[in-house]
Amino acid sequence: MRLNAVFASALVSSAALLGNVRADDxxxxxxxxxxxxxxxxxxxxxxxxxxxxxxxxxxxxxxxxFTDDWESRWQPSHAKKELDKDSAKGDEEWIxxxxxxxxESHVFPAIEGDKGLxxxxxxxxxxxxxxxxxxxxxxxxxxxxxxxxxxxxxLECGGAYLKLLKENKxxxxxxxSNASPYVIMFGPDKCGVTNKVHFIFRHKNPKTGEYEEKHLxxxxxxxxxxxxxxxxxxxxxxxxxxxxxxxxxxKNGSLLxxxxxxxxxxxxxxxxxxxxxxxxxxxxxxxxxxxxKPEDWDEDEPLExxxxxxxxxxxxLLDEPxxxxxxxxxKPEDWDxxxxxDWIPPTVPxxxxxxxxxxxxxxxxxxxxxAYKGKWxxxxxxxxAYKGVWMPRKIxxxxxxxxxxxxxxxxxxxxxxxxxxxxxDILFDNIYIGHSIEDAEKLKAETFDVKHAIEKAEExxxxxxxxxxPLDLVFLDDPILYIKxxxxxxxxxxxxxxxxxxxxxxxxAGGLAALAVTVVALLVGIVSMAGGSAxxxxxxxVEKAKGxxxxxxxxVVDATSTGAEAVKTEAQKRTTRSSASAE
Numbered sequence: 001m002r003l004n005a006v007f008a009s010a011l012v013s014s015a016a017l018l019g020n021v022r023a024d025d026x027x028x029x030x031x032x033x034x035x036x037x038x039x040x041x042x043x044x045x046x047x048x049x050x051x052x053x054x055x056x057x058x059x060x061x062x063x064x065x066f067t068d069d070w071e072s073r074w075q076p077s078h079a080k081k082e083l084d085k086d087s088a089k090g091d092e093e094w095i096x097x098x099x100x101x102x103x104e105s106h107v108f109p110a111i112e113g114d115k116g117l118x119x120x121x122x123x124x125x126x127x128x129x130x131x132x133x134x135x136x137x138x139x140x141x142x143x144x145x146x147x148x149x150x151x152x153x154x155l156e157c158g159g160a161y162l163k164l165l166k167e168n169k170x171x172x173x174x175x176x177s178n179a180s181p182y183v184i185m186f187g188p189d190k191c192g193v194t195n196k197v198h199f200i201f202r203h204k205n206p207k208t209g210e211y212e213e214k215h216l217x218x219x220x221x222x223x224x225x226x227x228x229x230x231x232x233x234x235x236x237x238x239x240x241x242x243x244x245x246x247x248x249x250x251k252n253g254s255l256l257x258x259x260x261x262x263x264x265x266x267x268x269x270x271x272x273x274x275x276x277x278x279x280x281x282x283x284x285x286x287x288x289x290x291x292x293k294p295e296d297w298d299e300d301e302p303l304e305x306x307x308x309x310x311x312x313x314x315x316x317l318l319d320e321p322x323x324x325x326x327x328x329x330x331k332p333e334d335w336d337x338x339x340x341x342d343w344i345p346p347t348v349p350x351x352x353x354x355x356x357x358x359x360x361x362x363x364x365x366x367x368x369x370x371a372y373k374g375k376w377x378x379x380x381x382x383x384x385a386y387k388g389v390w391m392p393r394k395i396x397x398x399x400x401x402x403x404x405x406x407x408x409x410x411x412x413x414x415x416x417x418x419x420x421x422x423x424x425d426i427l428f429d430n431i432y433i434g435h436s437i438e439d440a441e442k443l444k445a446e447t448f449d450v451k452h453a454i455e456k457a458e459e460x461x462x463x464x465x466x467x468x469x470p471l472d473l474v475f476l477d478d479p480i481l482y483i484k485x486x487x488x489x490x491x492x493x494x495x496x497x498x499x500x501x502x503x504x505x506x507x508x509a510g511g512l513a514a515l516a517v518t519v520v521a522l523l524v525g526i527v528s529m530a531g532g533s534a535x536x537x538x539x540x541x542v543e544k545a546k547g548x549x550x551x552x553x554x555x556v557v558d559a560t561s562t563g564a565e566a567v568k569t570e571a572q573k574r575t576t577r578s579s580a581s582a583e
Contacts, residue, residue, distance in 0.1 A: 051111055061136045065429065066115050076127070079127065081094035104116075107153075110454035111447075114451065119424060119426040130415055138235070141435045142235065142437065144440045147432070149229050150226070150428075151226060157191035160188045162187050163182040164186075166411070167411040196222060198216070199215075200213050205401065206401050215260055220251045230244075232245075241253055263403055264404075271392050281386055281387050288378050298371065307367040318360070318362060329346055415431065
């Protein structure tokens with residue numbers, strides 16, 4: 001009980017000290033909020049000159065920059081989302097009711113007139129697709145998929161990936177859904193702790209004719225940023241792949257080695273008809289059948305026994321209860337004794353027990369029983385009947401096949417975005433699907449590199465300016481930077497003159513003093529919990545530490561006051577010098 005009281009007191013004291021030190025900061029909150037609002041309104045004005053959008057002349061099997069005629073290519077879907085076969089009957093059927101728009105970015109706009117496809121609704125299912133002018137067949141060719149994603153409102157839970165749909169004459173864009181057959185799924189996906197860049201391809205078993213999704217085993221992390229991110233997938237005829245983010249490689253691998261389930265199945269599999277014999281023994285060790293419990297082994301001895309040598313502490317108050325009625329509690333006005341019964345005030349810790357070893361009935365403490373041995377167990381020995389771990393026999397896999405060229409994907413006839421997200425205003429742009437790495441790089445230079453540089457400049461300009469001096473830092477602006485800079489300044493000054501360090505950086509000195517008080521509080525609490533069993537020298541040491549901490553706190557408070565005055569004087573000097581220079 002004493003530990004909690006003292007510890008709480010130390011925390012309150014340290015919080016109060018730090019609060020006093022930063023009083024000037026909180027007094028300036030209104031002014032800071034006003035300046036912050038002004039900065040936000042000015043962020044809509046570009047920090048750098050914005051170029052005007054000009055359509056690229058790059059040619060590709062499919063290339064989309066969402067120009068004014070985009071609606072002739074893209075068709076939103078309003079189909080129902082197909083439920084899993086294993087779903088419960090009561091599951092709701094989702095409808096793709098999310099809306100789409102083509103518009104300019106409203107967060108860190110970069111290129112004047114540059115528009116993208118935007119997800120307009122949060123917490124809704126969205127689906128939209130566009131057919132290719134003609135099917136894309138990459139057999140024997142390199143496949144390059146590249147597109148931009150801009151998470152204007154961030155991304156807490158949702159997808160921003162695309163699907164390359166299987167060529168299908170019966171494909172109706174208005175019925176595009178999660179059940180529409182796709183060949184490749186690629187792009188970022190995040191929800192909670194899950195954060196990945198998907199790369200999934202559907203592969204057909206030539207023996208059974210069934211399709212199976214092949215998932216990249218170790219996926220790279222998506223980039224969650226309000227500036228544009230560029231995702232690139234390259235699949236080469238040699239069965240290797242590369243994933244790039246903003247032009248940098250973040251994952252390389254092989255279609256034959258880095259996906260699960262594997263493209264090529266196991267040649268041999270376990271025989272499903274083979275069962276383990278009933279007399280098969282897999283236990284390698286057994287209790288020694290010849291071992292016997294020693295005659296002096298007493299299993300009834302308890303783990304702990306009463307310490308008969310313990311004595312009640314001298315300051316233990318036997319006649320004082322541990323809890324007493326709260327003297328400040330008052331009977332509620334609407335309390336009805338007949339209906340509610342007799343009112344009994346709540347209890348609080350007895351203040352008389354705060355500074356003594358304890359109150360109420362005293363009992364001797366428990367101690368470890370030297371005679372305790374516990375339950376006897378026979379030692380283990382090797383099992384003479386052990387046959388090893390049973391494994392079923394292997395048989396040839398009837399579904400085994402070899403496909404050494406999984407990069408020869410099935411022909412693709414359309415692209416689609418089929419996503420659910422909790423954030424709106426996800427923007428897609430500059431979609432390239434083709435066979436030229438060089439053209440994709442050229443497109444990156446024409447579009448992403450230009451807008452990315454401008455967006456980063458806009459983002460940097462929107463951030464509050466970094467103070468020129470640690471003395472100008474405000475805790476609420478950036479707590480981590482505040483603590484780091486103040487601590488570094490304190491250490492630097494303290495190496496030359498510790499007293500000056502306390503004067504000029506009183507916040508750090510106050511924090512260290514509060515920490516010292518907290519440590520002492522913990523020591524006091526531990527001694528209190530130990531009661532009379534604590535050695536006299538420990539109690540004496542704690543009392544000495546309490547006195548030292550109190551003296552240290554007094555000195556720090558004095559130095560803090562002096563330091564605050566010194567800082568104020570220094571600030572006045574700087575202001576005076578500045579005014580004089582201006583005149």
